[in-house]
Amino acid sequence: MAVIPQPDSSARISDPATVPGAVPQAAQGARPAPRLLRKVLSLADFEAHARRRLPRPIFGYVSGAVEDHLSARDNREAFDAYGFKPRVLTGAVARDQSVTLFGKRYSSPFGLAPMGLSALTAYRGDIVLAEAAQRAGIPAIMSGSSLIRLEEVMERAPGTWFQAYLPGDPAQIDALIDRVARAGVQTLVITVDTPVSANRENNVRAGFSTPLRPSLRLAWDGLSHPRWLVGTFLRTLVRHGMPHFENNYATRGAPILSSKVLRDLSERAYLNWEHIAKIRRRWDGPMIIKGILDARDAAIARRHGMDGIIVSNHGGRQLDGAASPVHVLPEIAEAARGMTVMMDSGVRRGTHVAKALALGAQCVFIGRPFNYAAAVAGPAGVDHAISLLRQEIDRDMGMLGLSSLQQLDASYLVPVRPLPGRMPAAPAAGD
Numbered sequence: 105m106a107v108i109p110q111p112d113s114s115a116r117i118s119d120p121a122t123v124p125g126a127v128p129q130a131a132q133g134a135r136p137a138p139r140l141l142r143k144v145l146s147l148a149d150f151e152a153h154a155r156r157r158l159p160r161p162i163f164g165y166v167s168g169a170v171e172d173h174l175s176a177r178d179n180r181e182a183f184d185a186y187g188f189k190p191r192v193l194t195g196a197v198a199r200d201q202s203v204t205l206f207g208k209r210y211s212s213p214f215g216l217a218p219m220g221l222s223a224l225t226a227y228r229g230d231i232v233l234a235e236a237a238q239r240a241g242i243p244a245i246m247s248g249s250s251l252i253r254l255e256e257v258m259e260r261a262p263g264t265w266f267q268a269y270l271p272g273d274p275a276q277i278d279a280l281i282d283r284v285a286r287a288g289v290q291t292l293v294i295t296v297d298t299p300v301s302a303n304r305e306n307n308v309r310a311g312f313s314t315p316l317r318p319s320l321r322l323a324w325d326g327l328s329h330p331r332w333l334v335g336t337f338l339r340t341l342v343r344h345g346m347p348h349f350e351n352n353y354a355t356r357g358a359p360i361l362s363s364k365v366l367r368d369l370s371e372r373a374y375l376n377w378e379h380i381a382k383i384r385r386r387w388d389g390p391m392i393i394k395g396i397l398d399a400r401d402a403a404i405a406r407r408h409g410m411d412g413i414i415v416s417n418h419g420g421r422q423l424d425g426a427a428s429p430v431h432v433l434p435e436i437a438e439a440a441r442g443m444t445v446m447m448d449s450g451v452r453r454g455t456h457v458a459k460a461l462a463l464g465a466q467c468v469f470i471g472r473p474f475n476y477a478a479a480v481a482g483p484a485g486v487d488h489a490i491s492l493l494r495q496e497i498d499r500d501m502g503m504l505g506l507s508s509l510q511q512l513d514a515s516y517l518v519p520v521r522p523l524p525g526r527m528p529a530a531p532a533a534g535d
């Protein structure tokens with residue numbers, strides 16, 4: 105008589121400690137999780153709480169996208185173009201969602217995308233995000249447009265990746281890269297999809313600017329959100345002084361609140377692959393380009409010795425109409441040939457992570473929901489967000505019949521909506 109293997113009851117999802125890489129309760133600190141987290145059942149649920157918690161200009165800055173929000177909408181909808189073809193009766197009782205990136209093992213295939221000004225939405229935001237990622241064993245990328253010194257974040261969460269916006273002047277680039285290396289950063293990400301500043305009408309309408317300009321309206325926006333005013337802004341002022349942009353350059357930048365100071369947003373349109381080649385010669389560790397949407401650029405990145413790329417339209421915040429990474433992932437993964445391919449923009453569900461991996465990504469990054477999670481509940485909020493997504497991925501792997509993410513490929517997907525096809529070939533000259 106055939107022996108039917110019994111399911112291992114210890115692997116049930118209801119027990120978070122058995123979810124691969126789950127955040128152990130002890131690691132979450134002694135403080136009980138805020139009650140509002142009980143109502144947060146998915147990453148998307150954080151947004152409504154953050155809208156209430158944050159002053160209008162600040163929530164507007166995080167939630168907003170560019171111009172008519174076409175890319176932001178495409179990011180939400182692109183995943184729906186694919187359906188799953190789950191495999192059945194595969195005996196996938198033990199499910200391992202870990203991935204290896206640049207020789208390091210991470211406990212889940214997602215990480216925290218770099219977000220500027222995170223310490224304005226949450227008290228010590230950059231540290232909260234980086235430490236939560238470290239507790240969970242997943243990657244976090246600290247933004248160059250951040251308000252806490254990189255050195256401090258690296259001390260608290262040594263594995264954090266750093267994202268640089270390259271300054272305008274070659275000597276400043278060298279000085280920044282040398283500072284980043286001295287701070288102990290191993291993995292360097294360079295964002296390249298901001299050659300000029302984006303047309304964020306949304307920021308203007310919401311009253312957001314960098315620096316923020318003191319005004320009666322801004323004062324009212326702060327006073328009418330006392331938990332943010334006292335718990336984040338005044339607490340920061342009292343304990344750490346006025347926040348400044350700390351990491352755009354080797355030296356300190358503009359303050360976050362000023363009636364006069366202009367932020368030095370140097371022109372980046374002149375940057376080209378030679379700048380990248382020069383940094384490659386200077387930087388020993390893994391080097392990643394963020395903001396690729398064309399397979400030709402992926403191939404150039406590979407030729408310039410990049411270790412990885414992040415396929416991204418910046419969460420729909422740069423060029424409106426820039427395609428969702430989901431549409432271009434397969435051709436980029438093909439062009440990458442050995443380079444690590446990661447993606448972000450619009451990932452909210454475990455099923456999105458599974459689709460991105462099936463289309464050729466090795467890891468995904470997520471922005472806004474983690475920012476909201478830190479804003480509404482600090483470290484416990486980010487732990488909760490990570491744990492929610494991790495449990496969804498585990499459940500989805502079970503449903504798909506997967507015991508490891510390495511098994512996932514395009515054969516698990518079927519287009520259920522018309523996919524954007526290839527463009528017709530350009531007519532030959534003389535046609």
Ligand SMILES: Cc1cc2nc3c(=O)[nH]c(=O)nc-3n(C[C@H](O)[C@H](O)[C@H](O)COP(=O)(O)O)c2cc1C
Nearest residue numbers: 166217218219220247295418419449450470471472
């Ligand atoms: C508030 C905010 C600030 C951001 N700041 C940066 C930044 O400083 N550097 C960068 O490369 N990307 C930045 N991004 C883009 C994110 O890294 C990421 O590409 C995007 O948020 C992913 O989309 P999602 O928010 O839909 O997950 C920012 C995004 C947000 C929402």
